[in-house]
Amino acid sequence: MLVGLSLGALLVATTQAVTRRSLLRASEDLETARAAFDRSLDSRTQSAAALTRLVTELPIFRAHLTDARLAADPATITEMADGYRRQLNAAFAVVTDARGRWAGSPGWPAGTAPAPGLQAAIESAVSGTSHREIVAVNDNLFLVVSEPARFAEEVLGTMTVGYALDDAVARELARATHCDVNLVAGTHKPSSGRIRFNGQDVTGLRPDHVAKLGIARTFQTTHLFDNATVLDNLIVGHRLRTRSGLWDVLANTRRLQEEERLCREKAREALDFVGL
Secondary structure: OHHHHHHHHHHHHHHHHHHHHHHHHHHHHHHHHHHHHHHHHHHHHHHHHHHHHHHHOOHHHHHHHHOHHHHOOHHHHHHHHHHHHHHOOOOEEEEEEOOOOEEEOOOOOOOOOOOHHHHHHHHHHHOOOOEEEEEEEOOEEEEEEEEEEEEOOEEEEEEEEEEEOOHHHHHHHHHHHOHHHHHHHOOOOOOOOOOEEOOEEOOOOOHHHHHHOOOOOOOOOOOOOOOOOHHHHHHHHHHHHOOOOHHHHHHOOHHHHHHHHHHHHHHHHHHHHOOO
16 A cells, blocks of 8 residues: 555656646747747838838829829729738738828728727827837737828828738748647647648647657657656657556556566667667
């Protein structure tokens, strides 16, 4: 009984240690993803702001804001804005006059009221200050960049463009953080879609279940136990292929002994393969 309790306590302690390490790794993954997202967003923002600023400095753009006939024709302003929207690969564009009144908005969802964040960006540009914002529109997120169109110190109007933070951004983020690997390995659960491996749906499976199918990922820390030998760590890695449990340990069953022998053989084969 005492041996059983001791082994049980050891099992609990080991589980807690592994859990703490797993939580630490998940936290590190989250910080890496957040930093990569910030860098990606900052890069996109700077590029979008520079290109939008170039558009507002074009004489033809300013002419559309200052010529009374052009400025009073929404179709003309919309056509002009849509041409620049396409060149900038933006989801939508909004051109306003010097008071912030919308003159053209190609790509903006029909019947949708201006989002508060979008309106705040436009108001900032009207006051002469460039503005960047992430805005939710109909359950979708957009990176919004708003720039004033100036003549000397006078603000003639504004141009605002919105870029969808969609699957393309997610793929870029996945490449930067290896989140695609985390999804396949079961470390993170996908928000949509399905993951298949050898024809089998593995979406949402626990990492240990995925590993048993033959998929696993390694971290910068490539072993679980700092004080264990290389051989012992390799033996632990092969435990995914064993079936013995706590009762086998307590009774020292034949199955346990055979699996111990097999694990040790596989570990030594791996060491021989790498010349250790």
